[in-house]
Amino acid sequence: MEHIENDNKYEGLAVNKGVAQPPAVNPYLNKIRKVRRRQYTAAEYTEHILKGDITVLSQAVTLVESNLPDHQILAQEVIEKCLPYAGSSVRVGITGVPGSGKSTSIDAFGLHVLKKGGKLAVLAIDPSSELSKGSILGDKTRMEKLSVADNAFIRPSPSAGSLGGVARKTRETIVLCEAAGFDNIFVETVGVGQSETAVHSMVDFFLLIQLAGTGDELQGIKRGIMEMADGIVINKADGSNIEKAKLAQAHFRNALHLFPPTPSGWIPQVLTYSGYYEIGIGEVWNMIDEYIAFVKKNGYFEHKRQEQAKYWMLETINDQLKSHFYQNSEIVSLLQEKENRVLHSIQSPFTAAKEVLDFYFGKIL
Amino acid sequence: MEHIENDNKYEGLAVNKGVAQPPAVNPYLNKIRKVRRRQYTAAEYTEHILKGDITVLSQAVTLVESNLPDHQILAQEVIEKCLPYAGSSVRVGITGVPGSGKSTSIDAFGLHVLKKGGKLAVLAIDPSSELSKGSILGDKTRMEKLSVADNAFIRPSPSAGSLGGVARKTRETIVLCEAAGFDNIFVETVGVGQSETAVHSMVDFFLLIQLAGTGDELQGIKRGIMEMADGIVINKADGSNIEKAKLAQAHFRNALHLFPPTPSGWIPQVLTYSGYYEIGIGEVWNMIDEYIAFVKKNGYFEHKRQEQAKYWMLETINDQLKSHFYQNSEIVSLLQEKENRVLHSIQSPFTAAKEVLDFYFGKIL
Structure with missing residues (x-):
């Protein structure tokens, strides 16, 4: 039971796991980098980006691409600060x-x-x-x-x-x-x-x-x-x-x-x-x-840009609603079972869906 | 607060409200019908349908189309019984x-x-x-x-x-x-x-x-x-x-x-x-x-039929996950607020989405 609760624990937007970087040729490179590059604040990143500093832009993009929660938070701050200029x-x-x-x-x-x-x-x-x-x-x-x-x-x-x-x-x-x-x-x-x-x-x-x-x-x-x-x-x-x-x-x-x-x-x-x-x-x-x-x-240019912004907000929500459901391990096995029944015409797709949903909302509500 | 709980209460697949039928020409028609047509059981419906009785088929389709919960339950029973013959x-x-x-x-x-x-x-x-x-x-x-x-x-x-x-x-x-x-x-x-x-x-x-x-x-x-x-x-x-x-x-x-x-x-x-x-x-x-x-x-015929059955199961689930979210009145107003921020470049679509999701899962979990 505890297992299920964990499964359903919401921890913010799911971030996909990255792929490990290939080993650096120089094993000390990371150490050197750490010494050289200090972490900017969001305000500093933004300041440099607005000046057109490509090195800092590049670092900020790396931040956006990073899957570390700290990086994600900082990246979002930088993005919000940059938005009015974009x-x-x-x-x-x-x-x-x-x-x-x-x-x-x-x-x-x-x-x-x-x-x-x-x-x-x-x-x-x-x-x-x-x-x-x-x-x-x-x-x-x-x-x-x-x-x-x-x-x-x-x-x-x-x-x-x-x-x-x-x-x-x-x-x-x-x-x-x-x-x-x-x-x-x-x-x-x-x-x-x-x-x-x-x-x-x-x-x-x-x-x-x-x-x-x-x-x-x-x-x-x-x-x-x-x-x-x-x-x-x-x-x-x-x-x-x-x-x-x-x-x-x-x-x-x-x-x-x-x-x-x-x-x-x-x-x-x-x-x-x-x-x-x-x-x-x-x-x-x-x-x-x-x-x-x-x-x-x-007027379509501006209209499309606005539709796109809305689209990405709703897409993110819909994605996340789905992954919260489909990544639940009990749902995964229940779905497998229901799918078999549907494919063998034992159950209709709609009652199968209803039963899985009843289980999901019964658990988390 | 109680209002919110109600909003989130899961009561099975949402059934859309129908449109009122136009008034019958003969105001007593419904009464006459009630007397004439007794409700079949699911087994009786199925028996008649399998015999090709078009009148009963027609009645069963009316049942499928009905939005009354009792009709829906009976309809699903009939469908399940008919599935092996479909x-x-x-x-x-x-x-x-x-x-x-x-x-x-x-x-x-x-x-x-x-x-x-x-x-x-x-x-x-x-x-x-x-x-x-x-x-x-x-x-x-x-x-x-x-x-x-x-x-x-x-x-x-x-x-x-x-x-x-x-x-x-x-x-x-x-x-x-x-x-x-x-x-x-x-x-x-x-x-x-x-x-x-x-x-x-x-x-x-x-x-x-x-x-x-x-x-x-x-x-x-x-x-x-x-x-x-x-x-x-x-x-x-x-x-x-x-x-x-x-x-x-x-x-x-x-x-x-x-x-x-x-x-x-x-x-x-x-x-x-x-x-x-x-x-x-x-x-x-x-x-x-x-x-x-x-x-x-x-082999594509059978393959497509199976994909379609799976599609309808998953579509039903995805629809329902979404309507549970988007039909929540607090979510509706929060989304409106966030959308404005996104359209005015105050907030990025992704942080806006994240905050609405945090609210949703925080409430229902």
Whole structure:
């Protein structure tokens, strides 16, 4: 019985366990670091972030990503202090399956943005790192030009954790980056999982990178993603591939024409470009600028931002209500038993659900 | 304080309040009915249903739709007794916006099915009846031929209630109809709301009715529905409209080609037909037969049915966890307050969520 009570004890938002860091090459490194880096207060963090200090921004993001309760509390304080200074960037979600040339494209798009004189943060959401034990996205080495560019801040996906947890950390990192004066935020993700909905719910523009071809390239992409896109861009439109890319463009345009209108009133565009040869990069970005101007004028920009803020509050609540229930060990075994009865048509899904709920609320009320 | 405790008191699955019936023309009708119809036991209901008694089936469905606790208990007993005899029908979800000719099409498809010697039940999910104070779908008068056909059972959408509640009632009605020997079930819905996901989660084949034209007809349809469809059929392919319909068919085929493959391995088909002139009805139905044979062979049919049963159990649980939370009056006002803080960037969505959850679990634990 005591066991159950423990199970149900609410200890604040569940924080997902992290993955152990690989051993440092220099075993004394941590000691040295401890001596060198003293912990800032929330006010100090904020002060430095607002000045655009990238080293402190980086440390604050590490704090956001940390699963230690002390770090979490401090991180939330910093975020609250930064909030009034956040919100003024253009947030672009970029998705595409592996092989679509996402990194090369982000490199090219990023340089284009920086040439216009802005500051750019490249973040990522990659819950698949749960399996790969580390993030594969936002890797600096794959963005050759951006990684050495001034005014660019590249941060890999928070490693490991549930999608909700990873997405939350990325969303909070956006706040910090904006407070630090970054006026362009890219959020990168791979178009194969659930993470696109999360990304879609934190960006202003959702860009889908596709390839021309027989349709084989689409095999990996998830259904429903195409309908989320505010723009579809067909990569590798260069050399002998141009004609194929133009054909794909026509196909996608026709397909989008069959879709119902977007809630923003914007008609999603289809463009071709080459990330590697840097062809058509300006045109892609003009589309995004045009979109932003369009939705700022019709009020959808602000509306969407507000809906997103509400969404994240309610999503967090719903996630937490569920994990409180589904992580209870007695519920787990009861559910297993009920599921068997349902699958063998002994019990209807609804009475099964009712009995499990009766048990849950009977225990905790 | 006592007020709060009441708020949180768990009293079984929440049942949505129904809408009052319009006054009967004959004020004594209810009295007469009471005398005439005695209440069957669950065993008696089941016995009659298994014999295919449509009058008793109809009464049992009324029981399922009733919100009286006694009726609910009896209904669940009947459903459980019928469960072992259910599951052997082909369940087809049919959606399309108003004006696409859904009723005429269902009339034609239904007659075709009946000609082959089966029995057909036409059900509906229409949560919009919440607003219209009564169901507009499954109306017998709109299905002229089916309404007078033997072996056809037409039942309007359960009136009023949340989508979850309405969908649950329709899903339970499927069980009763199958036990009564109906080997074809149509579930009709209007493609503009959330109800398609619910329908998609209780049928074997999801049919989307479209019209040829400039795309204006699509204005009303919800994004994401096209990707759910196992088949898209273009209505009103008759007379001078045939060419336009063929063109639309080509467009939709191209569009579907760009979509990622369906989990069933089935390639969604696009066909043209005319519900009114009964042209191409057989071809549409051959497609559905072909699909059923295909998924029965590759095992997806059974797999999907099992996933659906699990889905409904978990959906019911998740719905209920949420309504227990969101229907608490203190939570409602706290959420309102937090939402304001979030929308004015005073608080982050995550700390706002955390504080509301702390309050909730602090109260009920």
